[in-house]
Amino acid sequence: MAGFHRLSRRGFLLGACAAAVGAPAAYGQGHAMRRIAPNRASDSFNPDVELELICKCDVKSILTGRPTRVWCYIGNLIKGPQNALTELPDTYLGPLLRFAAGQKVRIRLRNELPEATITHWHGLHVPMLMDGHPTTAIDPGETYVYEFEIRNRAGMYFYHPHTHEKTATQVYRGLAGAIIVEDEEERALGLPSGEFEIPLVIQDRSFDGDNQLAYGGDMHTSMFGFYGDRVLVNGRCNFAFDVASRPYRLRILNGSNARIYKLCWDDRTPLTVIGVDGGLLEQPETRPYVMLAPAERVDLLVDFGGRRQGSQMTMLSGEFYGLIPPMAQRMMGGDLAMGEEFPLFTAKVTRASSDTWKPPEKLSTIRRLRREQIANLDDPIPIAITMAGMAMLLNGRPYGHDDIQPRERIPVDTAQLIEIFSARGDAGMGHMGMMGGRMMRGGMGMGGMGMGGGMMGMMSMAHPIHLHGQQFEIIERSFDGDENAYDSIRHGFIDSGLKDTVLVAPGERLRIVKPFSDFKGRFMYHCHNLEHEDAGMMREFSVE
Numbered sequence: 410m411a412g413f414h415r416l417s418r419r420g421f422l423l424g425a426c427a428a429a430v431g432a433p434a435a436y437g438q439g440h441a442m443r444r445i446a447p448n449r450a451s452d453s454f455n456p457d458v459e460l461e462l463i464c465k466c467d468v469k470s471i472l473t474g475r476p477t478r479v480w481c482y483i484g485n486l487i488k489g490p491q492n493a494l495t496e497l498p499d500t501y502l503g504p505l506l507r508f509a510a511g512q513k514v515r516i517r518l519r520n521e522l523p524e525a526t527i528t529h530w531h532g533l534h535v536p537m538l539m540d541g542h543p544t545t546a547i548d549p550g551e552t553y554v555y556e557f558e559i560r561n562r563a564g565m566y567f568y569h570p571h572t573h574e575k576t577a578t579q580v581y582r583g584l585a586g587a588i589i590v591e592d593e594e595e596r597a598l599g600l601p602s603g604e605f606e607i608p609l610v611i612q613d614r615s616f617d618g619d620n621q622l623a624y625g626g627d628m629h630t631s632m633f634g635f636y637g638d639r640v641l642v643n644g645r646c647n648f649a650f651d652v653a654s655r656p657y658r659l660r661i662l663n664g665s666n667a668r669i670y671k672l673c674w675d676d677r678t679p680l681t682v683i684g685v686d687g688g689l690l691e692q693p694e695t696r697p698y699v700m701l702a703p704a705e706r707v708d709l710l711v712d713f714g715g716r717r718q719g720s721q722m723t724m725l726s727g728e729f730y731g732l733i734p735p736m737a738q739r740m741m742g743g744d745l746a747m748g749e750e751f752p753l754f755t756a757k758v759t760r761a762s763s764d765t766w767k768p769p770e771k772l773s774t775i776r777r778l779r780r781e782q783i784a785n786l787d788d789p790i791p792i793a794i795t796m797a798g799m800a801m802l803l804n805g806r807p808y809g810h811d812d813i814q815p816r817e818r819i820p821v822d823t824a825q826l827i828e829i830f831s832a833r834g835d836a837g838m839g840h841m842g843m844m845g846g847r848m849m850r851g852g853m854g855m856g857g858m859g860m861g862g863g864m865m866g867m868m869s870m871a872h873p874i875h876l877h878g879q880q881f882e883i884i885e886r887s888f889d890g891d892e893n894a895y896d897s898i899r900h901g902f903i904d905s906g907l908k909d910t911v912l913v914a915p916g917e918r919l920r921i922v923k924p925f926s927d928f929k930g931r932f933m934y935h936c937h938n939l940e941h942e943d944a945g946m947m948r949e950f951s952v953e
């Protein structure tokens with residue numbers, strides 16, 4: 410059978426462009442998705458930008474020697490400014506899309522893959538039918554037309570498939586790309602731009618002896634996620650770029666399926682963070698390192714000014730603990746165990762420049778929600794990270810379209826307080842269904858099994874929780890667990906900006922406030938460890 414091939418050590422090989430077999434959905438729900446007919450272009454929508462994205466099989470040179478079979482997005486600009494679509498050189502990654510706030514965008518997604526697919530614009534605030542909902546997936550040969558207005562702030566966003574139970578494998582084969590949104594507020598700052606603004610998409614992959622992508626689609630992959638043994642940046646190994654001795658803006662997206670990075674410079678130069686998922690911070694923040702979980706973005710200002718020609722700086726992923734169970738850490742990722750130090754990319758200073766630019770003290774204004782705007786201050790909506798058997802779930806239930814629970818119904822145009830936490834106790838949680846966050850606190854009535862004991866202790870790992878729709882504010886992050894391990898990550902969370910994905914470490918409890926404005930319909934929330942997502946660690950809010 411073409412498609413995935415089982416390998417002795419590596420798990421599966423990703424094969425040619427033939428009928429593909431998905432990773433075994435060990436905990437998949439297996440139910441057929443109800444399908445909605447592909448959306449067509451509407452005559453009344455007059456786009457400022459129109460483009461075509463074709464999902465297709467291709468071959469790319471990634472390693473020396475034989476090229477690698479990949480799946481990728483091929484873009485064509487039909488209408489709009491030239492910079493709306495930029496091909497990155499030598500990569501399987503999709504083109505960089507650049508939109509401006511307020512623009513009307515039409516995207517024609519054409520499926521030339523051997524299986525169904527649909528694309529999601531991660532972080533963009535769009536109606537349900539434009540959001541890449543799994544029920545809108547299109548079959549090979551079909552086209553889905555997206556039409557939406559850019560309502561987001563300036564920031565870096567992410568497009569990738571969101572196909573039912575196949576998100577992980579489709580992204581892994583190469584379907585992913587970055588979106589940059591610009592707006593007036595940001596333009597007025599005069600941040601480094603053009604060649605001084607560098608998008609960096611970090612992913613990990615494994616290859617077989619024949620240079621083909623290998624994917625460990627086994628039970629451990631479903632449980633812990635996929636960890637490759639090579640780092641690729643913008644689709645390339647050992648990624649390096651030349652810089653002048655002046656300020657740069659590095660816009661980093663973690664496009665990995667499961668791997669979490671701890672960004673830090675090799676010479677321990679602190680990082681100047683100017684933005685996160687939902688755009689600029691109000692003021693720059695200086696950190697020794699930044700944790701970047703799958704789908705999170707960070708916007709860094711790096712001043713190479715004063716560095717001599719011939720010098721270089723390497724971004725590492727630094728050492729950390731406690732985000733994946735030790736047994737999984739040893740088992741997954743081969744030579745690149747998560748939490749061990751390894752290089753990500755290198756900037757080489759090759760030219761002198763006298764250009765300087767210092768970020769102003771105030772970068773932007775974030776419109777924050779006031780207490781009286783929050784509908785449920787005393788009764789947060791829970792997102793409990795739970796387990797049933799070996800599967801990780803949210804609120805004790807696997808994904809099921811039309812399985813909306815009472816707490817998942819949200820009146821449109823309200824803002825909600827949401828509490829995200831690991832439910833303590835183990836498999837029993839699976840049967841408890843939805844319950845208030847307060848009742849689960851401390852594993853009440855569950856034999857009091859803490860993080861150190863029971864299945865939950867053994868299995869406890871971090872989950873990047875993502876909510877579709879508008880960005881949220883993180884208003885509280887508290888921790889009760891292994892302080893030693895936590896010390897290796899705690900300074901790397903940037904909670905001051907607007908976010909759409911947040912890493913929740915074992916023992917953490919987060920409170921976020923999220924608006925649900927403008928659009929009714931089903932909006933997913935899920936773990937962005939894509940193997941967890943595909944295994945059912947996903948739910949929906951019904952905005953009504």
Ligand code: C2O
Pocket residue numbers: 529531567569571704875877933935937
């Ligand atoms: Cu980036 Cu629901 O996904």
Ligand code: CU
Pocket residue numbers: 529530531532875876877878
């Ligand atoms: Cu999303």
Ligand code: CU
Pocket residue numbers: 801871872873936937938941942946
């Ligand atoms: Cu997860």
